[in-house]
Amino acid sequence: MGSLGKAELEAMIDEATVDAYGEAEELTGLFTVIEENLAVPFSTMVLGVEVTVRGVDLSRDGRIVALCSRGPVRQEIGILDLPMPTPAPDGAEWIEAYRYWSG
Template identity: 85%
Template sequence: MGVLGRAELEAMIDEATVDAYGEDEQLTGLFTMIEENLAVPFSTTVLGVEVTVRGIDLAQDGRIVALCSRGPARQKIGILDLPMPTPAPEGSEWIEAYRHWAA
C-alpha cells in the first residue's frame, strides 16, 4: 500500500462521514469503515512482542482500539498507537484516514 495523499484521505473521510452530524457520528462512521475493511486477524509487533490483532472496538473513552492477543493474554491498544506490519493488512488505509481525521 502506498502512502495516501491528503486529498485521498479527505475523500475517504468524506465517504465515511457523509451522513454524520458531530464528532461522535463521524467517529462511528470511521470506526465502521475500519471494521468493515481491515483484514483481521493479522500479526504485528508491539514493544518487541508479536501479537495477533483479532478485531477492533470503540472504547468507552472514544478511541478506536485494536483487540490484541498473545496466548491467553488480551489487551486493547489504541489503533493509532499500533505499529502496522509490512506489508500492511488490507484496509489499513482506513486507519490512516482516521489518523488524519483525529489530527
C-alpha cells in the same frame, strides 16, 4: 502507511462520515469502515512482542482500539498507537484516514 495524499484521505473521510452530524457520529462512521475493511486477524509487533490483532472496537473513552492477543492474554491498544506490519493488512488505509481525521 502514509502513502495517501491529503485529497485521497479527505475523500475517504467524506465517504465514511457522509451522514454524520457531529464528531461522535464521524468517529462511529470511521470505526465502521475500519471494522468492515480491515483484514483481521493479522500479526504485528508491540514492544518487541508479536501479537495477533483479532478485531477493532470503540473504547469507552471514545477511541478506536485494536483487540490484541498473545496466547491467553488480551489487551486493547489504541489503533493510532498500533505499529502496522509490512506489508500492512488490507484495509489499513482506513486507519491512515482515521489518523488524518484525528489530527
